[in-house]
Amino acid sequence: MLQSTMLHIQARQTFSRTCNFAKRYLATAAPSKIHVGILLKRNPVILRKLTEFEHAYYTYRESLEQAESRPFHREFYFKKGSTAEQRWLDAQDAAAAAAERLEGGRTPLVQPRDEELAGLETAERVTEADKGGDVKSLDRALERTLYLVVKKADNGSWEFPAGPLEGEEVLHEGATRHLHSEVGSSLETWVVGRTPVGHIAAQDKKTFYMKAHILSGKIEPNKRFAQDFAWLTKQELKEYLQPAYYEQVHKMLAEF
């Protein structure tokens, strides 16, 4: 009984000592402000161009498949004497004249040209924005990921949009709110989850970066925060961002 009372008193003393210690420690360290940064990205729009080796490999595989495939049963897919059958046969005859013979004397099958699709033109992989180097356009570098950077109003350096959290809001709420205030409220974005993808700890503040996708809208930079903006790939960001800043953020960015 005496032993348990002694232990209890010891525990209480230890607890109060640690409390005082904690109070003294915390009193000297100033609470750091939490800022939220936004990594707004536009995903690739088109597939990347195949390398020479890949192109050769797929061409080779396709020719093998054509050569080894089972014969095409025309009578199953087309009714005898129908216009669809005639169209298909004309397309094969036209292709046979131009194409080279495969093993077994078969020519590769072709699809007849569709009238609906005849009027369509495929868009260019290299757009006007690419040729003009218009970094404000989202139509540039269609096969790459583009990130939004803004030129800060106070020191003119290029950085990702960032700002302090207000009130009791959490990171993903603060990200949307700050993004709208910095680059315009007509944006439609999707913040990926509630977990930040990276952080930068400075002396007075910690900035946690939230990843977001742009769905639609126009960037209208708010003069209070940002003088200018640009949509850049990871390689271009290396030239625009400060080297120290780039070192801290480049691992958050997708390679392609």
Added chain:
Amino acid sequence: MHARIATKSTRSVSSQRGWASHLLRRQGTFLPNATLATTATVPVPSVQEPPVFRARLEEHYYNSLLEDLMVLTYDHTSPHASLSHLSKTRDWNRRLPETPLQSLFSVPVERLPTVPASETTTNILTLENARVKDVVLKRKFRKGLFNPIDYTTVLKEKYDAREDAPPPPPYAPLPSRLPIVSKVMLRIWSEAAVANKTILLSAIMSLQSITGVRAEPLFATVGDASKKIREGMPLGARVELTGVKMYEFLDKMTQCVLPRLREWDGLNPVGDDNGSITLSLPSTAIGYFPDIEPHFDMYPRLFDTDIVIQTTGKSDWETVLCLSGFQVPFLKERVVAQEEEVEDANDPWAKFRKPKTREERRAMAEKLKKMHQAQQGASKQ
């Protein structure tokens, strides 16, 4: 050397093959996947055959979706999420070997196949015959295990009870742990083929058209005299898709077919909690596939198709998350069969009621477990 004894099971297997042998594809020479030395630990499920083209969904997954999945599934409390643990994993320290092509294509002589794999083989020593075949075993103890010592029977629930599945591995932000679609299986089962088995040709053709892969016929494993079904009768067809063909099929389904389904708002986000989720397309929906629509009249009959999408997700939530990234629509809320509210302890008929749904069976199994534990506790005291 063991001669193959002609048993009843082997006879039925060969007769099945005889019926469908003209539909089975002649297999060319190939190296089994297991013999290729791979260094990659990025989720790359075994491929059906080398790709002929590049799948856009696959590129989308590796370029954009994988990152988002990592962020959305991140769990900082997981012991495997810390940097100190990650830096010791194999994924983190992945390095290409000094001669990558050599190690990729070199196969030890012991592991080379002795002859090219072929179904028309008479040599019983070939790899083809050495492989364990998937034989459907007959269910022997249908009426419960009979204990001859004291003439008691074991309840079916207790006899069929299995150990609980191990808990899923803890979260780690590594590509090998994140969910990816691994397989898609399509299945048609039609008891109308009892009367006329040639209608199955239409089933097999439709599966082949929409997938680009030869379908295999499915045979009845149990007979039912009232429906005139005999064991071994061909009544369905199935096809398994992996790799590029799987992504193409998913692409066609999400872009062409699912948007045109009537009175359908999305998949039920309930799977088997281990990465699989099922979807049943009505026969009208099969006609929306771009491979079938132009030649719709050439298919005498289209069938309701069950589609099972298998992912490497470790729970329903991960599966749904992964598939949402491929634009598969889901319902906002899970639709689960409601348990009957008759949980009366004094109900004399309770023990005779058979559990119908998976939830009821689970509840029954848990109740039995608790009773058993209570009994054990009572006997110990």
